[in-house]
Amino acid sequence: MIREISVKGLRSPELLVASVLNKMKDGLLVIDTDGEHQIKPIKDIASKMNYKVEVENNTVKIHVGKIEASKSINVVGATCPGPIIMVSDILEKMEVGELLEIIASKNALTDLTEGLKGIGHEILSVEELEDGNYKILVKKGEKKEEGPASVNIDEVFIINTTGTGNAERAYSTFMMADIAQKMKLKPTIFLMLDGASLAQKGECDKVKHPVFPKLSELVKGVLNSGVKIYVCELSAEFRGINQKNLEEGFEIAGAPTFFNYLSKPNVRPVWL
């Protein structure tokens, strides 16, 4: 069972949350809050009751017990865009609000979570399994319909397609990410086609312009500041890059992640 409640406007949200938790035997409690001043007492009460708590923006998720999905699918072994297509086919036949359990390998994790969120579904939980694969629980949502309202651009999606073959563009990719952060814009980097060459372990260490630091130092800097660097799964595979020789901190993703970013109204793409 999934119970979704709002505690917005309540002075003692933990009282309501405790009452609701007392009556739940299993499932997930999803709580929409006003922010940190409500999240802290909720986390405290849930921890006191020995429940696992996750916080994402202003939403608190409390894992009370097992959640039964109405359908399940295993996409381990499938490569981009296979997993999202297989999962979308199943979701298409399900009712809004129904739960789907997905077993996926690490390669498909970002595509599935980002891609499914992008088309209006809700990711309820992601759990790493003992065999290194992941169990993703998704709640089918309504299709997203964007209204005509104006949106503030607060993210940039920096796409590099040239990689180590064009050092200037490679430097620009990571410098722009740094500048964007200083301008309060959230950057995300996506390496595709020849750009994927930057993702091979040690490659950025070989790039050094006489007046600039090593490219690998810029990469470290943006990774340390929390910037996500995705590498196109097919472009990586094309160049023999896999989890074993992938640069630390880089994540393999695919077309669903790429299109999800491009379709966000608050994101501007930068092609390099």
Place this chain on the structure above:
Amino acid sequence: MDIKELGKKLEELLELEYPAVGVKLAKSEDEVPKEYEELEEPIRHCEMIQIARKEGKKFYAPLDKHSCKGGAYAIGILQNPPEPLATGKLYYKLGNFETEEGAVKTVEAIPKVKEKIYASVYAPLSDTDFDPDSIMVISSPKKGLRLVQALLYKEGGRFQADFAGIQSLCADAVAAVKVRGVANATLGCNGSRKYAHIDDGEMVFAFPSSDLENIVKALEHFKEIWG
């Protein structure tokens, strides 16, 4: 003990003038008890509660029988409300709030049933033929006090009610109880006081059917010790 018997006990133990009312939100026609008739003319959800309570009628109301869009929206029957209602700006225009921001903030926080509901179903609890999503007791604060004591008797804790003076018998007393699975209380709203004639001396308590048996047991205990 079945729900009708528990409903009768509740009525007797609280010495209610009118019965408690059971409300179910049916997701499809199949979930409406067969012998229940559709309401003939559109009225407000809060008025429907009073018909079940004061006239003892059992019936259901799909979207076209709900004349209050705010009520129908709160309980999931109306899915695409007019913009001023969905955003809360309506309540600014009605004079409930000093600013539009205050109205929007309030409406954002109002409990709401998100899933699509086909019809709301009503019956006096002592004659109900379904498992209610919310059981509503409209009574004096003194009887409400006993009800809250009964709610807390088994496991203790504190009773917390939240309401905003708008969308009361719909959002506070049905949506909040169904969505959260716990009891709530409300002082009503302009609509329920004016059109559904909730008396000045009355307030509204609502709880899920899973609380009913414990409430009745606690009220029996209180009757024994306090008379």
